[in-house]
Amino acid sequence: MSEPLLNVAHLRIEFNTRRGTLVAVDDISFDVMPGEVFGVVGESGAGKSLTGQAIIGLLEPPGRIAAGEIRLDGRRIDNLPYGQMRRLRGRQIGMIFQDPLTSLNPLYTVGRQLVETIQTHTSMNHEEARRRAVALLEDVGIPAADKRIDHYPHQFSGGMRQRVVIALALCANPRLVIADEPTTALDVSIQAQIILLLKQLCEQYDTAVILITHDMGVIAEISDRVAVMYAGRIVEIGGVREVVKNARHPYARGLMGAIPSLHRRVEKLNQIDGSMPRLTEIPSGCAFHPRCPQAFERCRRERPDLVRVGESQVACWLYGRTS
């Protein structure tokens, strides 16, 4: 296999607060291959979005990268000076936010925002940039793009706005797009369209995607590989088939069990009891043990690391070889 496009190694994100240092993301590592869709799934507060923000260099203080490295094409990017990182954003790494209703500046036409972004990253003149903007809007499936380009964001519906947001994220042809809950704020009927559009465009532009979501169904739909996060750590990572069909970590299994299915006849949906711990009170050992139906003594004392199990890697003592 080729070299990874993105390599995250031992990333640790901390928040310095008055009550001490909180560890929001704890020692996570993963690779994203060129053109691949990499899913990151987990409950709210698992550290998924922070990981995305750290990669694009937009962690908001007091959050900071405390340890680890992020490499794009082998080049370290987590310690780049501000100006260089800025040129990378949009050009190499794009980002799509959750809420299309608030992601666009209400005072400018979508065309202006597209042209501005295109001209920031290329040497196109205004005419060329505008032609490219119209082409992009057509690509993301906006009808009558040559007219709509002069409309303001509030004249678009939510789904259409998310298409515009995708066009904006892709307009400088980045190699990686971080999509942070891209469909959460949309109607269910539109979610599938947007996800398919994203998948199709990224294939067309040969762009890799990090898809951050809490929706296992979305991940199963388009991801190639998936990482399951819990309380700031990756608990299971592997090919999407393997993880969806054969989840090994009890938490991942719980998540998969929570996907409603038309094929299986179930009386009621499975749910994982309890909720994720707050950052101030992450349990000792395996952070999942208080909610884990299979927890035993060792889970309470020692923290499991990722180990290879079948084709995936799992951080759980149920699979520890050295137990």
Added chain:
Amino acid sequence: MPAFIIRRLAQSVFVMLVVAMVAFLMFNYVGDPVHQMVGIETSMQEREALREALGLNDPPLVQFARFVGHAVQGKFGLSYQYKRPVAELFEERLPATLELSLVAALFSLVIGIPMGVYTGLHRSGFLSRIFMTFSLIGISLPTFLIGILLIFVFAVILGWLPSYGRGEVVAIGGWTTGLLTISGLKALIMPAITLGMFQLTLIMRLIRSEMLEVLRTDYIKFARARGLTDRAINFGHALKNTLVPVITITGLQIGSIIAFAIITETVFQWPGMGLLFLQAIHNVDIPIMSAYLILVAFFFVVINLIVDILYYVVDPRLRVDMGKAGGHG
């Protein structure tokens, strides 16, 4: 848009009529105009004849209509003190007040906006803290005190600037301006700073808090994620989104600057409307008082109209006929 302007104009006319009513009532019921005009030895018959000649025996509605008719033509009667038409007095004084007010407003915007943007962007910087402390002084010190302090330092101790008056003025048509002579400009500096200081700090603090608000929004984060330059984000995207409240406040404040130039004009003996008005109050010069009331109301109404139109220019979401017309920005 035209429909909107017409609606607004109609509302403005209504406001002006209400204000005219108040001015009219003041005219007729604060003291007796006839009494003000004649001497002690005038006989009752003569007074009655004067009353009839002035139309004071007509029904109130007719009198009011006549008052409005005259006001529209700029006729506010004779000043009791000066025995000259109020309109004439205003014509002499208005340029001084408007010049002072506009320069003060300009001063507060040109200094206040950059300071607000700066303190919004560098929240905890050293310079920001100095600005914020300074703004606290500007907000809490009363205008007359700032004026007197300025006079004390720059006129009395240093002797750089004149402590009172308008300096030499140049007449252009019916307008006298102090902006074209050195002494006129020098005389303008301290009054303009005094008058604009409060607005400056207000605008600075407003822009700062709006900037802090806007910088947290998703579209600013998204703009950063697209790699736009700081300049484009801070000034193109963020500052423009702070403008709607700033326009509102600035509009209202320009009205207040004109109306409340009174204190500054008194401190600096500035020969403007405010000084004229204060003297009018001293001497119960009703024509001047009611005309001043109407004039200030007129300024407020016009400024509000401009503010409303500016909203439409700045914020596309407020444009009513967007649905079919599409983008005309």
